[in-house]
Amino acid sequence: GAVVSQHPSWVICKSGTSVKIECRSLDFQATTMFWYRQFPKQSLMLMATSNEGSKATYEQGVEKDKFLINHASLTLSTLTVTSAHPEDSSFYICSAPPVGTNEKLFFGSGTQLSVL
Amino acid sequence: KQEVTQIPAALSVPEGENLVLNCSFTDSAIYNLQWFRQDPGKGLTSLLLIQSSQREQTSGRLNASLDKSSGRSTLYIAASQPGDSATYLCALRGAGTALIFGKGTTLSVSS
Numbered sequence: 001g002a003v004v005s006q007h008p009s010w011v012i013c014k015s016g017t018s019v020k021i022e023c024r025s026l027d028f029q030a031t032t033m034f035w036y037r038q039f040p041k042q043s044l045m046l047m048a049t050s051n052e053g054s055k056a057t058y059e060q061g062v063e064k065d066k067f068l069i070n071h072a073s074l075t076l077s078t079l080t081v082t083s084a085h086p087e088d089s090s091f092y093i094c095s096a097p098p099v100g101t102n103e104k105l106f107f108g109s110g111t112q113l114s115v116l
Numbered sequence: 117k118q119e120v121t122q123i124p125a126a127l128s129v130p131e132g133e134n135l136v137l138n139c140s141f142t143d144s145a146i147y148n149l150q151w152f153r154q155d156p157g158k159g160l161t162s163l164l165l166i167q168s169s170q171r172e173q174t175s176g177r178l179n180a181s182l183d184k185s186s187g188r189s190t191l192y193i194a195a196s197q198p199g200d201s202a203t204y205l206c207a208l209r210g211a212g213t214a215l216i217f218g219k220g221t222t223l224s225v226s227s
Contacts, residue, residue: 006159034213034215043205095214104162107162108159
């Protein structure tokens, strides 16, 4: 079945640094990728939708200059957290839309970001 | 705006018990509803998907029901096992393809 590979699984960084998270669709082409964020004991919240070859669409309240999304190919979408701060510490997870007649979305394994 | 609520937030049961997790939503115009399992610090495992035209889906010891008119879904777990301990998320797909999630129910099954 379709697989979305996400890495790194976890990252610890110093405040002010930038962190890049990658999501690859391994055996299918993903023209769209959804990026979610989950704070402790909260629900997953959609941050943005990346589209191959065009600008990402950000949800209200998400800073597009802070969370840079690139979807340069049909198999790779990246999320870069720029100038990370402790309040950006969260679980980030990507998801690709259904393929063919399969209604299920495909999720990456997630990235736990801790900013010191 | 669609809102998804899951009750209870946490649940502890002894092994072998049957249990029900609840999910309610405010907008009945949904495309489908999914139940996921999330283990600590890990991604999501899709358990069951119910289309808007369906009433329930079953997989092994799991049974999920959907009542669109009342805005409710339940996940029934039969004969719970310690390995079932995880957070269970309810998520809806509306007009778009992105999902709207509830906060989840954290289940602990003791042996």
